[in-house]
Amino acid sequence: MTDSPSSQREPIKPGSTIGIIGGGQLGRMTAVAAAELGYRVHVFTPEVDSPAEQVCDHATVATYDDQDAIETFGRSVDVVTFEFENVPAETVRHLSDLAPVRPSWECLAICQDRIREKRFCNDLGIETAPWKAVSNVEELTAAIATIGAPSILKTTRLGYDGKGQVRIKPDTDPADAWAELCGGQGDVAAILEGFVDFRMEVSVITARRPNGAMASFDVVENRHKDGILDVTIAPADISAELAEKARAIGQKMAEAMDLVGLLAVELFVTQDDHLLVNEMAPRPHNSGHWSQDGCKTSQFEQFVRAVADLPLGTPERHSDAVMLNLLGVDANLWEQQLADPENKLHLYGKAEPRAGRKMGHINRLYPKGSQPKGWD
Numbered sequence: 001m002t003d004s005p006s007s008q009r010e011p012i013k014p015g016s017t018i019g020i021i022g023g024g025q026l027g028r029m030t031a032v033a034a035a036e037l038g039y040r041v042h043v044f045t046p047e048v049d050s051p052a053e054q055v056c057d058h059a060t061v062a063t064y065d066d067q068d069a070i071e072t073f074g075r076s077v078d079v080v081t082f083e084f085e086n087v088p089a090e091t092v093r094h095l096s097d098l099a100p101v102r103p104s105w106e107c108l109a110i111c112q113d114r115i116r117e118k119r120f121c122n123d124l125g126i127e128t129a130p131w132k133a134v135s136n137v138e139e140l141t142a143a144i145a146t147i148g149a150p151s152i153l154k155t156t157r158l159g160y161d162g163k164g165q166v167r168i169k170p171d172t173d174p175a176d177a178w179a180e181l182c183g184g185q186g187d188v189a190a191i192l193e194g195f196v197d198f199r200m201e202v203s204v205i206t207a208r209r210p211n212g213a214m215a216s217f218d219v220v221e222n223r224h225k226d227g228i229l230d231v232t233i234a235p236a237d238i239s240a241e242l243a244e245k246a247r248a249i250g251q252k253m254a255e256a257m258d259l260v261g262l263l264a265v266e267l268f269v270t271q272d273d274h275l276l277v278n279e280m281a282p283r284p285h286n287s288g289h290w291s292q293d294g295c296k297t298s299q300f301e302q303f304v305r306a307v308a309d310l311p312l313g314t315p316e317r318h319s320d321a322v323m324l325n326l327l328g329v330d331a332n333l334w335e336q337q338l339a340d341p342e343n344k345l346h347l348y349g350k351a352e353p354r355a356g357r358k359m360g361h362i363n364r365l366y367p368k369g370s371q372p373k374g375w376d
Ligand code: AMP
Pocket: 129, 152, 159, 160, 161, 162, 163, 193, 194, 195, 196, 197, 198, 201, 224, 227, 266, 278, 279
């Protein structure tokens, strides 16, 4: 083992500064949790007046390829983490020379790219939907012949909330689908994925410390609208055995990539109760927001503890919970939402309520074991 900053094995003590790359709501809620544990937070983001900047100690507003700004940032913090994973690998590699980077750039590289992500799962014996890498219309035509239709064509990088995806139906012309995916930009790297007739979408979040200690949150059900998470139900209404399998998958993946921090894994539950990994994120996740109010330790506190190498807290669910995302102008209804005293409202401080933009969420708690059915 080298003695580079990234192999540091001492806890990052309260009073130190945690650097967060990205200034969105995940950074904001992480910064609040970090402050509760006595840390300072410095965010690095290209966005002016970002949700995270509003609540943290210091912000650097610069682009991710601004090497001077990255250098100054890396030297001014005690550890670096991420609230989103689409940061240039070069930036992260450079940061690793300046401070411990958790999770490592190797973890980010796997999670940034759908091909690497799926290969990583399959190499571990973890099932995914059938898939093929495609980089031009001829390869797409051949992949459709193997995988069939319906299927989904996805860009390998920078896809989120259902963006960068095209549905392939039996009568879809591959040339049209390819043109739609590429959007006039020339060929892109993509994968064709078999369409999964799932009975439920679930996710599991695993926290892991540098010494390998792990803790998993309960498995939750996620319901999407227009490709964007709408509601999370905690816990998912699945058998204890299946939930345990999902937790084991999350832990196996976190261990195999030697991840430090949080790993969120989204899975499909098939009609015959098989689990297929859809995608993963090496950071707090929208489907974990319920834990702020439903667990003894929230995903954000757990994230800070893992990254700072503190003992993990218990992720135990003390209440069942339902989380509703507030998109766009939904967040303008805060007065109405607060009129129900059971609603725990969380807003992200975003000024512009653009359609589909995540502006906040509401958690609603239920007695443990009552198994809520959805948002009512
Ligand atoms: P993703 O960005 O890959 O998480 O996709 C967004 C949403 O599209 C998922 O949460 C699913 O609801 C749906 N989806 C993605 N891939 C598939 C698939 N292979 N089969 C069926 N539905 C899918």
